[in-house]
Amino acid sequence: MTSATFTSRQAETLLAIAETLIPGGDGLPGPRDLDFITTVARTAGHKLLPREQREMKIFLDLWDTRGMGPAHGIGLRRFSSLTPAEREQVLLRWGGSSIGAKRSIFQGLRSLLIGAYYIAPDATAVRADIGYPEAFGPVPDAPARPITPFVVPPGGATLTADVVIVGSGAGGGTAAAVLTAAGLDVVVLEKGGYHDDRDFGAGELDSLTSLYAGPPAATAEGQLSLMAGGTLGGGTVVNWTTSFPTPDHVRAEWAGHGATQFAGEEFDRALAAVQRRLSVNTDHDRIAHRDEVMERGLRSLGWHCDAMPRNVLGCDQGVECGRCGYGCRIGAKQSVAKTWLQDAADGGARIVVGADVRTVRVERGRATGVEAVMSDGAPLTVSARAVVVSAGTLQTPALLRRSGLRNKQIGENLRLHPATAVSGRFDEDVLPWEGGLQTRYSTEHADLDGRGYGVIYETGPLHPGAAAIFQPWHSAAHLADEMRSLRNTAAVGVILRDTGSGRVAVGRDGEPVPHYRLNDHDAAHLHRGVVGAAQIIAAAGATSVRSAHQVRVAATLPGPLDDFAIAAQEQGYAPARCMMAALHLMGTAAMGGSPKTSATDPDGATWEVPNLVVADASCFPTPSGVNPMISIEAIAYMNACRLAARLT
Numbered sequence: 081m082t083s084a085t086f087t088s089r090q091a092e093t094l095l096a097i098a099e100t101l102i103p104g105g106d107g108l109p110g111p112r113d114l115d116f117i118t119t120v121a122r123t124a125g126h127k128l129l130p131r132e133q134r135e136m137k138i139f140l141d142l143w144d145t146r147g148m149g150p151a152h153g154i155g156l157r158r159f160s161s162l163t164p165a166e167r168e169q170v171l172l173r174w175g176g177s178s179i180g181a182k183r184s185i186f187q188g189l190r191s192l193l194i195g196a197y198y199i200a201p202d203a204t205a206v207r208a209d210i211g212y213p214e215a216f217g218p219v220p221d222a223p224a225r226p227i228t229p230f231v232v233p234p235g236g237a238t239l240t241a242d243v244v245i246v247g248s249g250a251g252g253g254t255a256a257a258v259l260t261a262a263g264l265d266v267v268v269l270e271k272g273g274y275h276d277d278r279d280f281g282a283g284e285l286d287s288l289t290s291l292y293a294g295p296p297a298a299t300a301e302g303q304l305s306l307m308a309g310g311t312l313g314g315g316t317v318v319n320w321t322t323s324f325p326t327p328d329h330v331r332a333e334w335a336g337h338g339a340t341q342f343a344g345e346e347f348d349r350a351l352a353a354v355q356r357r358l359s360v361n362t363d364h365d366r367i368a369h370r371d372e373v374m375e376r377g378l379r380s381l382g383w384h385c386d387a388m389p390r391n392v393l394g395c396d397q398g399v400e401c402g403r404c405g406y407g408c409r410i411g412a413k414q415s416v417a418k419t420w421l422q423d424a425a426d427g428g429a430r431i432v433v434g435a436d437v438r439t440v441r442v443e444r445g446r447a448t449g450v451e452a453v454m455s456d457g458a459p460l461t462v463s464a465r466a467v468v469v470s471a472g473t474l475q476t477p478a479l480l481r482r483s484g485l486r487n488k489q490i491g492e493n494l495r496l497h498p499a500t501a502v503s504g505r506f507d508e509d510v511l512p513w514e515g516g517l518q519t520r521y522s523t524e525h526a527d528l529d530g531r532g533y534g535v536i537y538e539t540g541p542l543h544p545g546a547a548a549i550f551q552p553w554h555s556a557a558h559l560a561d562e563m564r565s566l567r568n569t570a571a572v573g574v575i576l577r578d579t580g581s582g583r584v585a586v587g588r589d590g591e592p593v594p595h596y597r598l599n600d601h602d603a604a605h606l607h608r609g610v611v612g613a614a615q616i617i618a619a620a621g622a623t624s625v626r627s628a629h630q631v632r633v634a635a636t637l638p639g640p641l642d643d644f645a646i647a648a649q650e651q652g653y654a655p656a657r658c659m660m661a662a663l664h665l666m667g668t669a670a671m672g673g674s675p676k677t678s679a680t681d682p683d684g685a686t687w688e689v690p691n692l693v694v695a696d697a698s699c700f701p702t703p704s705g706v707n708p709m710i711s712i713e714a715i716a717y718m719n720a721c722r723l724a725a726r727l728t
Contacts, residue, residue: 086120101194111193175552215283227422236461249314254716268430271434275290312421323390373620473698491679495700500574503571524537525609618635664704
């Protein structure tokens with residue numbers, strides 16, 4: 081695990097900003113009372129690229145200089161010379177600036193420092209103050225890891241296979257099982273490590289830095305934070321088990337882009353196979369308290385509410401389930417690591433972890449293998465008859481570009497399901513970190529334009545570190561009050577099916593640079609969702625409600641929400657105005673019927689290299705509109721079946 085390093089000057093600046101954001105007091109430690117900088121360094125080292133770390137350090141070196149005073153709005157004074165109240169005003173000016181770049185810088189610092197405060201291993205008093213239990217540690221009798229990864233020797237290795245698969249998540253894991261079952265020799269390369277039941281139960285810091293993917297941490301404009309799985313099994317190990325099949329209207333839309341099988345029996349069979357292998361069911365839907373709050377509001381309004389299909393067996397649907405975003409200690413979640421990858425390993429597939437694939441070798445228009453670098457620096461070459469890329473929506477187009485592919489559609493069509501949350505405070509204990517990950521949902525506003533685009537409402541567990549993503553900072557006192565009331569808080573998530581799109585470029589360092597801005601049409605839909613979530617919370621009996629806008633948008637309840645809606649509209653949804661995250665990344669190597677409009681053909685193969693197949697969420701022609709795991713696995717199943725038929 082890498083950590084950023086800071087000079088004493090940079091560390092002092094970080095502490096000065098942190099003491100303004102989260103000063104402690106009233107019986108709580110401040111940042112200087114904790115091993116705070118170590119936690120910041122670990123988090124920054126995991127989420128920031130080396131160039132981003134260099135830029136951050138330059139900024140920190142400048143922060144407490146007289147020359148920076150005008151940018152702070154304090155004349156030629158140093159930040160360190162200000163009173164605590166004056167320092168708060170400086171940060172609020174950055175957060176509410178009319179300049180998007182300043183807002184984005186503030187939000188990056190806010191998320192990093194507030195998150196570090198609540199997840200620092202020695203911040204036990206901070207977590208106890210909000211009633212949040214410490215990590216349980218692994219289950220004492222957890223079974224041994226069932227998969228034995230292939231070990232690459234320190235000097236490197238050269239392997240040969242029929243198919244090499246880049247990535248082991250929903251797409252790569254499923255493809256591995258299908259291709260292995262077809263009798264093909266398969267090698268799976270995963271950049272992350274291997275973590276199973278006996279490895280879960282750690283605190284948020286260890287979990288976030290070992291199970292989730294590293295950079296990029298946000299879109300370039302600061303519109304959204306980005307989260308994805310970064311371990312063997314990818315996002316399926318840490319996701320919230322929500323298992324929606326691809327909606328029929330989405331399938332028809334995808335077929336209209338030229339991959340006509342999406343509307344036919346072939347994709348029917350793929351969806352059925354995936355749901356069967358993952359044991360998707362609605363028998364594990366004992367309602368979590370936060371979902372009971374949402375359901376109460378929905379029923380009161382007369383809006384749609386239904387039980388959530390989930391890929392779990394033997395889930396406790398309680399305390400364990402609430403922690404499952406950091407890995408399921410009891411092995412109930414039917415992740416790719418528990419299902420498809422296990423099938424592939426049992427069938428003889430070689431699985432390699434810690435392998436960062438840098439290029440696909442292309443010779444005379446054919447893919448002949450891949451070149452990777454192991455986590456210890458050793459080189460790894462895999463020669464193969466075909467290559468399947470399942471590196472994810474950000475890394476897949478970057479890998480294709482690094483490998484010399486030139487189709488203009490590679491990296492275009494980035495869709496993110498932008499998500500925000502509206503929080504309500506209740507007199508009752510909600511304990512939002514407990515209970516089924518997601519047990520209810522609503523599609524009341526899923527079609528706001530007659531084309532199937534709108535928002536869906538879901539909840540999710542709130543843990544202190546993860547909550548920092550959606551936790552705007554209005555003052556130190558406000559934040560302390562909000563966090564102390566976290567046990568009484570229920571948040572309704574608003575997930576947007578976006579009509580607009582962004583793109584993934586490739587930086588000089590070869591790493592992906594995602595660009596994305598919410599368009600006006602989607603902003604209007606998101607706003608309707610924010611107001612709708614506030615209505616749900618109000619109808620459920622909350623005493624107050626607030627949005628995730630940086631400039632405070634809140635209302636005391638009971639009472640009208642007119643002013644809340646107006647204020648949210650006035651603040652808007654431009655980058656860093658309202659906290660948003662993307663957990664569903666899609667579309668940058670879209671399947672379709674023409675190289676002019678898509679990056680891959682109806683087989684999922686790149687137009688330039690026919691034996692280079694993509695099998696992950698980047699294949700989506702448009703966003704799925706629902707949590708995409710089942711859709712990803714069905715596409716991978718279908719594309720792998722087609723590839724197996726060609727190879728055998």
